[in-house]
Amino acid sequence: MRVDFDFTMAIGSFLVAIVVGLTGMGGGALMTPMLVTFFGVPPLAAVSSDLVAAAVMKPVGSLVHLRRGTVHLRMVGWLCAGSVPAAFCGVLIARALGDGEDVQKVIQKALGVALLIAATGLAVRGYLAMRDNAERRTAATGRRTAEPGEPAATAPPAAVPVRPLPTVVIGVIGGLVVGMTSVGSGSLIIVALLAVYPALKANQLVGTDLVQAVPLVMSAAIGHLIFGDFQLSVTVALLAGSIPGVYIGSRISSRAPGGLIRRALAFVLLASALKMFDVSTTATVWVLVGVLVAAPVFWMFLRTRHGLPALPWARGAATPAETGRPPADL
Template identity: 25%
Template structure:
């Protein structure tokens, strides 16, 4: 890689770090296509992205914890069942055609746009989803369901977990985002171990992206608490809409048998 390539990777890492801190997603949707564009194989791109996301999510979560905005207990209660159920989802994913999975995930993202606001409507009508289960059970169910869907659709779970936390745990969107970023640390560790054993991780590009992400996430985690909840909600829903469009394009390319990710539907740790 020359200096130009290194600079592009660093900028991509910074952008993914900003997304991670603002929206509680890992940034694989940005990093994986970038690495594919650099000529890396899809599986290497996904694996290398997981290393970068581990660095980014760890740095962001430590910063959130230092500012008093992160409970590691909440993270563990969501993260452990997510890691377990993700394996079930990944097993089932291998039995479904990639373009079908992609299209279904695109639909799920659109549904999540509605779920972000659904709790307000339910509470207004006298129904409170968080009262249907104990807090412990609600967290285990949320983490388990997010992990299963993440494994099924080949993502890290950030875009799935945040709406579920809002709906089932009655958490404000900022808290849900900060907790989701912490959970991504756990899922990224799991992903890195698996890809590392398989020898798929490109360490140098991954670290360059990770350092860029570290810089970006420091900015966004500090700025997030200052934003109005309505603006954060709008940003999150807008990101879901853009991601769904991206996923539908990937589904069409996979169906047609072309495109850089046609043979690799996973988009890493979202």
Template identity: 35%
Template sequence: MTVTYVLSGFAVGLLVGLTGVGGGSLMTPLLTLMFGVSPTVAVGTDLAFASTTKAVGTLAHRVRGTVRWDVVRHLCLGALPAALATTLALKYFGQLDKEIGKIIRYSIAGSVLLTVFALLFRGRMQAWVLAHPEKQLQGRGLAAATIIIGAVLGALVTISSIGAGAVGATLLVLLYPRLSPAEIAGTDIAYAVPLTAIAAAGHWWLGSINWMLLATLLLGSVPGITIGSLAARAMPEKFMRALLAATLTAVAAKLVF
């Protein structure tokens, strides 16, 4: 089973390296559907997994100067309190374990479908926003919207471990359409580090992290992400995103039905 976990980590890491998204939206359903890990443990373990890998990614983007720290600050103002509040809610309702497990399972499915939507329509949404500059928020309105979106993502990520990647990046594109793709990616990864770290700490407090499982997943994902990143230029982006969207749709359907 340990070898299977390592190979699964490698496969997810490879796909993330090729496409830039899909870590949480693939890893959490994979753990619940293929390996029978309970939804709460799958979410907690994936959050610890994400906080480790995203910290490395943030360092790389910081060196390249592709992080908008003012946007990160506003996102964190909403996301971090929301993550803490959601953790306390999970602790309070923990005695309803079966019902909470079902809620988390459906939350995972919903988050996966949001990721699919973000993958398929992000370019079109960005084009529409750029074509209608009068619709773009400015000043305090933009800051408030960023904080609110951070809060929504904070709750979503804490419950399902999904949403900080493709969904978060898509929302950033809509709010800040003039940021470069590198700045979107760097900013999205940077705010997700404290968010996933706090959410992971909350799940550690709840006792829902499998540390041995985490270690084996990281053992496979690190080389997978490296190889995928190196091979990304040789693979058509549209093909890979379509493949990922199809895979995630099938995963969401399996989670629900």
């Protein structure tokens, strides 16, 4: 079989993968809109090809968290009980809608919703990092004692009791969204887990989410291989760029200002979502300007609520306990 290789697409996936390596998020949320907006790939084909490429890439990060012991395996099991069959059903729903232009529009709108969720997920991840740094700060200065029944800061993930029903529901909703749009395995689910399991630390939430995403994405990928609009040439270009991109991004992640990158990424995702909804350029500019003005003020308010200086670069903003990994996430 002859495969047409698109070098431009490979370069685009390389740049996106660097961001993924730096932040741990944004794979489907950036890759799929890039394929639709800049390369004219039909939405369903973009979703199918991106999911197959993600199925190859996802296990790498999950193995790191498994070795570090930051994965709640029982929670992963309940999440997969809902997400794996739901992801396959999401593919069937997308396929049952048909192949016409109207169907591509539906997928495009669903992708827009998923991008908004992904932007929210990035904001939540930044909040988690800030909250954890605030807790380490108070622990280092000895100004805070644990409340009765509160888990210790070093408690393993398994110490947090699992709530099966809401966990399965999270998996079902996340699986459906991923199956239809390829977005959500690293954003929608982590936001829901934060709401249900506030006692989990940030790295435990990320590790648990990454591991459960492996069978979830594989289920969706298999569904799209069978019923979707998979294009081998698109997937090959994505893998050719994303494999070295993720490696390079991961190598420099410890030195890069991760918090700043996540904020910029959330801004790009919001702009991409508005593009998927066919919002006019004028309205998009006004929305983005409003976010640029309001978001920093709200973030400073959250910092002060957690006992941190409003500005991260203010004197005394970071303690030695906070300078491990990474202070830019403040």
